[in-house]
Amino acid sequence: MSTKKQPAWLEDAVFYEIYPQSFNDTNADGIGDIPGITEKLDYIRELGCTAIWINPCFDSPFGDAGYDVSDYYKVAPRYGTNEDLRRLFEEAHRRGMHILLDLVPGHTSVEHPWFRESLRAEKNAYTDRYIWTDSIWEEPAGYGSLRGISDRDGSCVVNFFSHQPALNYGFYKPERPWQQSMDSEGALATREEMKNVMRFWLSMGCDGFRVDMAGSLVKNDDNAKGTILLWQDIRRFLDEEFPDAAMVAEWGEPDKSLQGGFHMDFLLHFGPSHYNDLFRCENPYFAGNGDASEFVAKYIESYEKSERKGLICIPSGNHDMDRLARAVHGDKRKIAFAFLLSMPGAPFIYYGDEIGMRYVEGLTSVEGGYSRTGSRSPMQWDKSVNAGFSTAPKTMLYTKQDESADRPDAASQMSDENSLRSEIKRLIAVRKTHRALQSRGEIEFVYVGKSAYPLSYVRTCDNEKILVILNPSDSEAAFPCDLSLGECIYRFGGRISANAGMVTIPANSACYVEIK
Ligand code: BGC
Numbered sequence: 147m148s149t150k151k152q153p154a155w156l157e158d159a160v161f162y163e164i165y166p167q168s169f170n171d172t173n174a175d176g177i178g179d180i181p182g183i184t185e186k187l188d189y190i191r192e193l194g195c196t197a198i199w200i201n202p203c204f205d206s207p208f209g210d211a212g213y214d215v216s217d218y219y220k221v222a223p224r225y226g227t228n229e230d231l232r233r234l235f236e237e238a239h240r241r242g243m244h245i246l247l248d249l250v251p252g253h254t255s256v257e258h259p260w261f262r263e264s265l266r267a268e269k270n271a272y273t274d275r276y277i278w279t280d281s282i283w284e285e286p287a288g289y290g291s292l293r294g295i296s297d298r299d300g301s302c303v304v305n306f307f308s309h310q311p312a313l314n315y316g317f318y319k320p321e322r323p324w325q326q327s328m329d330s331e332g333a334l335a336t337r338e339e340m341k342n343v344m345r346f347w348l349s350m351g352c353d354g355f356r357v358d359m360a361g362s363l364v365k366n367d368d369n370a371k372g373t374i375l376l377w378q379d380i381r382r383f384l385d386e387e388f389p390d391a392a393m394v395a396e397w398g399e400p401d402k403s404l405q406g407g408f409h410m411d412f413l414l415h416f417g418p419s420h421y422n423d424l425f426r427c428e429n430p431y432f433a434g435n436g437d438a439s440e441f442v443a444k445y446i447e448s449y450e451k452s453e454r455k456g457l458i459c460i461p462s463g464n465h466d467m468d469r470l471a472r473a474v475h476g477d478k479r480k481i482a483f484a485f486l487l488s489m490p491g492a493p494f495i496y497y498g499d500e501i502g503m504r505y506v507e508g509l510t511s512v513e514g515g516y517s518r519t520g521s522r523s524p525m526q527w528d529k530s531v532n533a534g535f536s537t538a539p540k541t542m543l544y545t546k547q548d549e550s551a552d553r554p555d556a557a558s559q560m561s562d563e564n565s566l567r568s569e570i571k572r573l574i575a576v577r578k579t580h581r582a583l584q585s586r587g588e589i590e591f592v593y594v595g596k597s598a599y600p601l602s603y604v605r606t607c608d609n610e611k612i613l614v615i616l617n618p619s620d621s622e623a624a625f626p627c628d629l630s631l632g633e634c635i636y637r638f639g640g641r642i643s644a645n646a647g648m649v650t651i652p653a654n655s656a657c658y659v660e661i662k
């Protein structure tokens with residue numbers, strides 16, 4: 147497996163993640179929309195991003211911000227129409243950009259008509275669309291369940307919140323009479339329907355999917371053997387009908403997801419990745435007084451397991467975690483981006499992180515966001531009303547905005563050479579012109595000490611070798627290095643110096659140097 151070809155555009159893609167509710171509202175209802183995204187394509191392109199991932203924009207009661215789909219084939223009316231989405235694909239393509247939609251194959255909303263049908267006592271076409279035990283008195287061991295809301299006698303497995311019933315893709319090893327196998331009629335019908343969903347949007351011009359909880363589909367599947375087989379089957383379908391479709395998994399185990407035919411996977415903020423050690427813990431490494439060594443150890447482990455393909459995308463943040471700016475301040479954010487934009491895999495910039503948008507403290511949960519709500523506030527475009535996000539009355543906005551007088555905004559940062567956004571724009575431009583820095587260049591760590599600075603690694607592609615040195619701490623830092631240093635292709639902060647086998651970098655500085 148994994149001889150699959152990767153769409154060429156993915157090689158040097160830099161993604162921008164859009165939470166559609168909060169990006170740009172064009173009809174003054176306080177909620178972002180699809181035409182709002184189309185309107186801002188030039189802004190995204192100007193930053194240097196070439197691809198976009200949009201969080202679910204399908205019809206939904208929004209109990210989990212759209213991750214509870216009630217119609218996979220229809221854009222939620224609050225975002226516009228399917229035609230608006232088609233136009234967005236076209237406008238993106240005209241600019242050489244690509245768009246991934248968010249596919250949520252693991253569960254639906256309780257309001258999905260499939261689920262309404264599956265609640266019924268009489269057997270029908272959707273009886274086996276979800277996973278049900280065959281008696282209300284049996285709860286599915288090891289899974290959460292929805293119980294007592296149906297005439298049907300049984301408990302329904304849920305995948306995430308208790309209003310998100312799990313679609314039935316079967317059990318790798320069925321152990322109870324109600325547990326169907328992966329090749330049972332019901333499980334196969336679900337799988338075929340999900341292919342139809344993909345077919346529908348890919349035919350309309352979508353370039354691929356970010357797949358929600360991609361590793362969760364087959365149950366009783368400890369090593370994901372069944373889930374991998376399932377995705378391999380989907381890959382075969384794509385190879386036949388949509389060979390250029392890009393697939394990025396929210397899975398966090400690239401050895402598994404890549405086998406399943408995904409092109410890339412994400413480093414997750416939960417599980418064993420130690421990603422949070424970098425930006426989101428008590429002492430994050432990029433806040434200047436932390437430890438990156440366990441992160442690096444884990445990173446190398448999954449890098450080796452995925453045959454050094456380096457296809458683990460590291461996001462600046464996303465709609466599920468605290469804003470990067472919550473714990474990493476000032477110029478240290480620039481150094482964090484010098485890291486994010488020089489690592490293998492495609493970088494993902496969460497909307498607003500390019501201007502250092504803050505986590506909005508103290509918000510009441512909106513649409514099942516809970517603590518995530520503070521990272522989902524409306525984009526700050528400029529200094530006009532509602533920061534240019536919407537002309538609706540303030541009380542109608544999706545969530546409250548950052549109300550501080552000094553809140554960052556895109557327009558101000560675009561006209562300031564020294565802003566975070568301008569720095570990110572320079573970093574993306576450097577990445578674009580150096581293949582070694584892109585997705586597939588190899589990585590070798592040169593220096594990573596226990597609670598030590600700097601962090602240094604070499605990126606290599608063909609004859610190009612680039613040494614990256616990052617020091618987000620408040621002290622000068624040095625490390626042993628006898629590489630023969632050439633031209634500096636990117637620098638933030640002070641200059642590095644090399645002497646007697648040691649390289650020294652000033653406090654709060656970053657640089658990329660060619661190796662001769
Ligand atoms: C998404 C979340 C969502 C969950 C359930 C996640 O991994 O990113 O926002 O709540 O899946 O669909």
Ligand code: CA
Binds near residue numbers: 171173176
């Ligand atoms: Ca709107």
